[in-house]
Amino acid sequence: MIEVSWALDHLDDLAFRVAQHIELAAIPVMIGFAISLALAIWAVRRPVVRGPIVSASGVLYTIPSAALFAALLPVTGIEIQTAVIPLTLYTLLIYLRNMLAGLDGVAPEVIEAADAMGYGRWQRLLRVELPLALPLIVGGVRLASVSTIGLVTVSGILGDRFGGLGFFIFEGYRHNFGIEIAFGAVPTILLALAVDLVLQRLQGRLTPWAPRTVRAIDPGRADPGRAVAGGAA
Amino acid sequence: MQLVTDTIAWLLDPANWGGNQGIVTRLLEHAVFSGISIAIAMAIAVPAGIWIGHTGRFAALGTNVANLGRALPSLAIIGLVLPITAAIDPQLGFKVYPTLVAMVVLAVPPILVNCQAGIAGVDRDLVEAARAMGMTERQIVRGIELPLAMAPILAGLRSASVQVIATATLGAFFGGGGLGRFLVEGIAQRDDGMTFGGVVLVAALALTVEGAFIVLQRVIRSPGLARMEGARAAAGAA
Numbered sequence: 001m002i003e004v005s006w007a008l009d010h011l012d013d014l015a016f017r018v019a020q021h022i023e024l025a026a027i028p029v030m031i032g033f034a035i036s037l038a039l040a041i042w043a044v045r046r047p048v049v050r051g052p053i054v055s056a057s058g059v060l061y062t063i064p065s066a067a068l069f070a071a072l073l074p075v076t077g078i079e080i081q082t083a084v085i086p087l088t089l090y091t092l093l094i095y096l097r098n099m100l101a102g103l104d105g106v107a108p109e110v111i112e113a114a115d116a117m118g119y120g121r122w123q124r125l126l127r128v129e130l131p132l133a134l135p136l137i138v139g140g141v142r143l144a145s146v147s148t149i150g151l152v153t154v155s156g157i158l159g160d161r162f163g164g165l166g167f168f169i170f171e172g173y174r175h176n177f178g179i180e181i182a183f184g185a186v187p188t189i190l191l192a193l194a195v196d197l198v199l200q201r202l203q204g205r206l207t208p209w210a211p212r213t214v215r216a217i218d219p220g221r222a223d224p225g226r227a228v229a230g231g232a233a
Numbered sequence: 234m235q236l237v238t239d240t241i242a243w244l245l246d247p248a249n250w251g252g253n254q255g256i257v258t259r260l261l262e263h264a265v266f267s268g269i270s271i272a273i274a275m276a277i278a279v280p281a282g283i284w285i286g287h288t289g290r291f292a293a294l295g296t297n298v299a300n301l302g303r304a305l306p307s308l309a310i311i312g313l314v315l316p317i318t319a320a321i322d323p324q325l326g327f328k329v330y331p332t333l334v335a336m337v338v339l340a341v342p343p344i345l346v347n348c349q350a351g352i353a354g355v356d357r358d359l360v361e362a363a364r365a366m367g368m369t370e371r372q373i374v375r376g377i378e379l380p381l382a383m384a385p386i387l388a389g390l391r392s393a394s395v396q397v398i399a400t401a402t403l404g405a406f407f408g409g410g411g412l413g414r415f416l417v418e419g420i421a422q423r424d425d426g427m428t429f430g431g432v433v434l435v436a437a438l439a440l441t442v443e444g445a446f447i448v449l450q451r452v453i454r455s456p457g458l459a460r461m462e463g464a465r466a467a468a469g470a471a
Binding site for chain 2: 065068074178189
């Protein structure tokens with residue numbers, strides 16, 4: 001059984017690539033969150049900038065991932081930012097749509113009540129609007145995490161220093177060795193599913209008041225509530 | 234600046250456009266390959282989505298398929314399919330089929346879910362009224378549900394197309410053709426002009442298709458629906 005012995009011999013490599021995969025996914029998910037939150041608050045405060053911000057993140061989301069990684073290679077070289085910047089850019093649309101939908105969903109009466117109680121703008125944002133938007137915001141984190149875990153594999157086109165578990169997929173293809181490909185592909189899928197499950201639990205814990213029907217907005221999916229109005233995705 | 238001039242020089246060099254490895258050939262490969270995948274995915278997902286949306290049966294199945302689609306990275310699908318297709322056909326099984334399978338697998342969920350949600354989202358009162366008027370189920374689907382659900386259905390096709398174009402780009406790293414070849418060769422030969430030229434072409438293709446769908450979403454609308462909304466807008470303006 002050459003396959004089994006090969007797999008046992010490469011457990012160290014697997015551990016290294018899993019750690020790298022998590023690192024390459026976690027950094028963009030966190031940086032993307034911070035950038036998107038700032039942009040979402042800006043867009044809510046100044047409706048003029050809202051359209052351009054959402055359109056720009058939509059354009060970035062449309063560019064195929066292999067192309068965006070390759071685009072940075074001549075600019076930033078074989079450094080971690082070459083992998084992290086595109087991955088961060090892809091999270092923006094997912095975050096923004098959920099944050100904006102969450103903030104839009106705060107009832108005007110609630111905002112008026114907060115104003116009447118003497119909340120300042122920032123205080124109202126922190127204590128009233130953001131907590132009410134939390135179910136969708138956390139839903140956005142969940143979608144962004146799962147999508148980034150998948151995209152990390154593509155960073156393997158930048159060379160052996162990147163790719164996380166995707167390294168094994170490229171390497172296995174070069175060696176024409178199916179087990180090595182599976183060594184990368186199967187743990188990637190399991191990692192995505194595991195993170196989705198953990199964040200789903202966390203979503204329930206963080207926002208116990210939210211109905212279970214609150215669904216994050218997936219840029220790849222129409223919004224059934226607006227289907228008839230024709231304003232989907 | 235060197236990068237910009239290199240890229241422009243590469244894109245403007247006529248030698249890079251012709252021939253069986255030129256830009257025109259690669260663009261056609263990319264487009265034809267993507268079109269075939271979308272056609273196969275539509276043949277599967279459109280009837281299934283209409284049926285689930287119309288009957289309301291297996292509605293959870295559609296949603297689960299979509300969630301699974303998101304957790305399946307394109308690269309993982311290509312990788313897992315490759316050993317199987319390579320065993321069946323040692324030639325094309327290595328180059329074409331793994332990416333084609335991944336493209337179809339990734340295109341089905343968005344088309345299916347948007348079709349299902351679009352049809353199911355049509356006002357039930359309208360459907361009941363149509364039924365009461367004696368329309369058959371087939372007439373209801375064709376005459377009422379499909380026209381009203383056209384916007385989300387096109388939105389599903391749009392995100393599937395963008396996804397498919399991205400996956401086709403990736404396929405070049407696994408022996409496939411298409412515009413991704415310029416990324417593969419540019420990176421391997423450290424030819425920044427070619428790499429960045431490839432990036433420009435791939436991004437332009439994706440954005441053009443996305444833009445075409447936005448136009449299509451405006452143009453393809455049921456005439457009745459357009460009249461109704463026109464009347465509503467006029468009433469609002471008055």
